[in-house]
Amino acid sequence: MSFVQYLKDKRYFFAVYVVMMLFVSLIMFVSANGQDALNDIAYTNTGCFFFAALYVTIGYFYRKSFYKELSELVGNKQEDWAIAAMPExxxxxxxxxxxxxxxxxxxxxxxxxxxxxxxxxxxxxxxxxxxxxxxxxxxxxxxxxxxxxxxxxxxxxxxxxxxxxxxxxxxxxxxxxxxxxxxxDYFITDVPLPIIVKESVKKVAKLFINKRIRPNMEELSHSVNSDSKWLFYIVNQVVANSLTYTEDGGSITFLSEEDEQEKRLLIQDTGIGIKSADLRRVFDKGFTGSIGRTHSKSTGMGLYLAKQMALKLGHDLSIQSSEGQGTTLIIHFPKVRNYDDLR
Incomplete structure (x- = not known):
């Protein structure tokens, strides 16, 4: 910043200074008579002007280093600069x-x-x-x-x-x-779980038949508050995952249960299960695990999307599994939920 620019920034100070000195000079003029009054006014204005100029000049040199460092940062064309480089x-x-x-x-x-x-x-x-x-x-x-x-x-x-x-x-x-x-893009209604599960099984019925996997829905009866379209996709992702890792001749069981806090949809398969080391990461984006890599059938997105959609609906997903002993995936439907807060 140049000295002229600094003086421009001090224009309000100079305006106040001028008004104040005019007021002081006027008081001195009416309070005394003759040449003495004029001399006092001249001495007073000269002294005050000297001290004001000294104040402005010292202030400029005091702040000059700050403005210089700041100007250099402003002129820096680098895309990234450290905030620690800011002047004190x-x-x-x-x-x-x-x-x-x-x-x-x-x-x-x-x-x-x-x-x-x-x-x-x-x-x-x-x-x-x-x-x-x-x-x-x-x-x-x-x-x-x-x-x-x-x-x-x-x-x-x-x-x-x-x-x-x-x-x-x-x-x-x-x-x-x-x-x-x-x-x-959601609409919460009372959704019967048997209808959602049957539609999901129907969508992949050919795969059930080809792999001779038997769907069991005898213990499925509850209805839940959810969006039917999004819930269908969640269930469909879980069913597709179960079919992928269940050997020919196995079974997938659907059952629902309820307690004071929530309703639950359990999807149990007799598949190859999940290693304990992979269990806590099955809902991570892109995670396929050792089984997914071995079978070359997994992109790691199905369960991730199902989990994210469930959370947005106010539901949740959890999983229980042991290697070689099948997998149970649970969709949780809490009973106390303000669906106006979903986003």
């Missing part, structure tokens, strides 16, 4: 402004890191999704290329399986893209 404040006003800048800088840095993490997660999901979609497309092409000697019924059946996989991947991407706008 010389008064309370400067300290408040620097504290405000520090707070804004930290919030902007945290927001940038969060956004970068979300972008990376989105990119990872897109890459995983593309890989998953390409597999059934490639399989469909192989089926068509090797159609010689195959009946139309056989080809339709195989192509239908691959289309089902593509449909599942597209549906997952759709729900993933809409999860952040959930608060604008």
């Amino acid at each position: 404040p010389q008064n309370t006003t400067q300290e408040l402004y620097l504290n405000l800048l520090n707070q804004l800088y930290l919030e902007q840095s945290n927001g940038t890191l969060k956004l970068q993490g979300e972008i990376k997660d989105h990119q990872d999901f897109i890459l995983s999704w593309i890989h998953e979609v390409k597999l059934p497309i490639a399989a469909s092409r192989l089926i068509m290329e090797n159609r010689a000697g195959k009946t139309a019924e056989y080809l339709v059946d195989k192509l239908e399986d691959e289309l089902s996989k593509i449909d599942s991947s597209v549906e997952q991407a759709l729900y993933y893209s809409r999860i952040d706008s959930f608060s604008r």
Whole structure:
């Protein structure tokens, strides 16, 4: 900051100074007579002007270092600069402004890191999704290329399986893209669990039949407060996961129960189970675990999305499993919940 700019900033001080000296000079003029009054006024104005100029000059050189450091930071074209490089404040006003800048800088840095993490997660999901979609497309092409000697019924059946996989991947991407706008897309009603489960089983009925897995819904009876569309997707993700890791000839049991705090939907399978080391991470984004990597059937997004949607609905998911002894996934429906707060 130049001395001229500093003087411009002090213009209100000079205005007050001029008004004050005019007032003092007027009082002195009416209080005395003749040449003595004029001499006193001249001496007083000269002395006060000297001290005012000295105050302004010393103030400029005192604050010059602060303004110089601040100007250098403003002219710094680097994308990132440390807040620790800010000059030391010389008064309370400067300290408040620097504290405000520090707070804004930290919030902007945290927001940038969060956004970068979300972008990376989105990119990872897109890459995983593309890989998953390409597999059934490639399989469909192989089926068509090797159609010689195959009946139309056989080809339709195989192509239908691959289309089902593509449909599942597209549906997952759709729900993933809409999860952040959930608060604008839910409608809470009384949802019968038997209807939701039956629709979910019906959607993958062919896989149940092909793997000779028996769905058991005899102990399913409760209704819950939820959004039928989102709850159907949650249940469908859990069922698809159970089917993936349940061997041929196994079974998946659906049952509901209730106590004073909540209602619960339990989905139990006789599959290969989950290692204890992986159990606490099954709901993490992108986590496939040792079993997922071994079977090459998992993207790590199904249970993550199911968990996030359940939480947004005011529900929750928990899991119980032992390796080689099957898995039980529990959807919790708390009875006390203000659904106006969902977002």
